[in-house]
Amino acid sequence: MKKTIIAVLGTMLLPVAAATPAVADTELSWQDCGDGLQCDRITVPADWAAPNGKQITLGLAKLPARDPATRMGTIVLNMGGPAQQISILRQIKGTFADLTQWFDVVLFDPRGFEASTEVRCPNPAPNPTNGEWVFTNRAAFAQYTKQNHRFGLGCAEAAGPLAGNLNTWQGARDLEAVRVALGERKLNYFGNSYGGVLGVAYAEYFPSRVGRMYLDSPIDHTNRSWDEWVLARAKVKEDNLHRFAEWCATDRSCALHGRDVLKVWDEVMARATKRPIPAPGAGAGATASAALIASRATVSFDATWPELAKSLTEADAGDATRFAKPFAGAPDPDLSRITMCADFPFPTAYREVKAMEARLRKTAPRIGWTMAWPMADLCTGLPKKTSYPPHPIRPRGLPPILIANGAYDDTAAPAYGRRIAAQLDGARYLAAKGGHALYWSGNPCVRDHVHRYLTTGQLPPTGTTCGPASS
Incomplete structure (x- = not known):
């Protein structure tokens, strides 16, 4: 079946000079690419505002429906990031296997990532020293900013025609091109986390093409107030510390069981603020500052609470080794911060971030205030050629869309989905x-x-709340 991609579709809602439609005929020819996936590519403009300019490719993958007799269509999936999709699906495809009862599950690597026209930044993205994302020293932040600036300049040079075009305004048009290539009259879409930014952008620019859309834990790209945007996350993180304390009070396995956990936290932080706590197991002369402890305290996930309780117990006794050991978590792909900071051009001046931190401390004084820093650390020093900043939306003619958030999610706070x-x-x-x-x-x-x-269009009754996964 011949499928036509109208490259000019990206100009329909952008006030640019009229352009002659560039039509690219493409026929998807899915080929086995291992792990039960089928793969193919399509061609799209590097810049949808200049559809007749340089072209790039998008790598697609499909997890086919199990039974053609029960297949109901196609659903396009974006698992978030922003990051590669296909290689991740290979590792966790069982998570989404239920969907193949009814759908072909299709995803594509975003522009710049892996199977699509890839941008390989020559230098790795810097990470704050020892995982300490909260900067208390202006000079240290300035040095880190220089490193991130150097990283960003290298990425821009490596990006070629994609420089300045790695954002969700472009991505929404890529998504529409995928719909056209698939031959689907309407787009059925499942966006997880940052995939929600893409889904909302698509709904804004192509409302008549939306079929059924589910947004899980979406990041809010509609709020221009950075204080409101960060405060929503800060409040949830602060509440998670209190949940941790409540768990310790009821679970005898908690190393702090029988003690006032919040009081212990306050005392450890006060001591580390005056003088970093020794961390002998992390190397000669190693210590843990209050900023490091606040950066490393993993309060958001119940599974990490036993370890956090041990870390606090030992820090309270004068040994902060558990907080100071080298951080083993995997960083986001380097390119993710380029896209994220184009979509969310967060304030990065040291005085601005410190002022936001001070405001957050009034509402989230124990740990939520740390939320002032992560986006600033990702974005500081990056070249600001173009951006796609947050803005309110009001698309018309949409079908009902389902949105879900977890009450304990301090990455995508419930206020975002609401x-x-x-x-x-x-x-x-x-x-x-x-x-x-x-x-x-x-x-x-x-x-x-x-x-x-997704299969019937039936939405949950208004006010429905799902219990925890274990219930």
């Missing part, structure tokens, strides 16, 4: 007792509602 739902006519918000990526993490209640919605 705000998005309020701007999408007919959208339904599904609350859940859980953290980030509800469907992915296996919440059975959420998964049941998602399957029902």
Whole structure:
């Protein structure tokens, strides 16, 4: 079947000079590419505002529906990041296997990543020293900013025609090109986490093409107030520290059971603020400052609480080794911060971030205030050629969209999903007792509602709340 991609589609809603439509005929020819996937590529403009200019490719992959007799169509999936998609799906395809009862599950690597026209930054993205994302020293932040600037300049040079075109305004048009190539009259879409930014952008620019859309733990790209945007996350993180304390009070396995956990936290932080706590097991002369402890305290995930309790117990006794050991977590792909900071041009001047931190401390004084820093650290010093900043939306003619958030998610706070739902006519918000990526993490209640919605269009009743995944 011949499928036509109209390259000018990206100009339909952008006030640029008229351009002659550039039509590229492409016929998808799925080929086996291992792990049960089929792969192919399509060609799109490097810049949808100049559709007749340089072209790039998008790498697509399909997890086919199990039975053609029960197949209901295609759903396009974006698992978030922003990051590569295909190689991740190879590792966790079982998570989304239920969808293949009814759909071909299709995804594509975003522009710049892996199977698509790839941007390979010559220098790795810098990470704050020893994982300490909270900067208390202006000179150290300035040095880190220089490193990130050097990284960004290298990426821009390596990007070639994609320089300045790695943002979700472009990505929404890529998504429409994928719909056209698939031959789907409407787009059925599942966006997880940062995939929600892409889904909302698509709904804004192509409302008449939306079929069924599920946004799980979406990042809010509709709020121009950085203080409001960060405060929503800070409040949830602060609440998570209190949940940790409540768990310790009821679970005898907690190393701090029987003690006032919040008092212990306050005392450790006060001591580390006056003088960093020794961390002999992390190397000669190693210490843990209050900023490091606040950066490293993993309060958001229940599974990490036993380790956090041990870390606090030992720090309270004068040994902060558990907080000071080299951080083993995998960083985001280097290119993710380029896209993220084009979509979210966060304030990065040291005085601005410190002022935001001070404001957050009034509402989230123990740990939530740290939320002032992560985006600033990602974006500081990056070249600001173009950006796609947050803005309110009001698309018309949309079908009902399902949006879900976890009450304990300090990456995509519940306020994010509620705000998005309020701007999408007919959208339904599904609350859940859980953290980030509800469907992915296996919440059975959420998964049941998602399957029902995607297959029948039936939304959960207004006010529905799903319990925790273990219930």
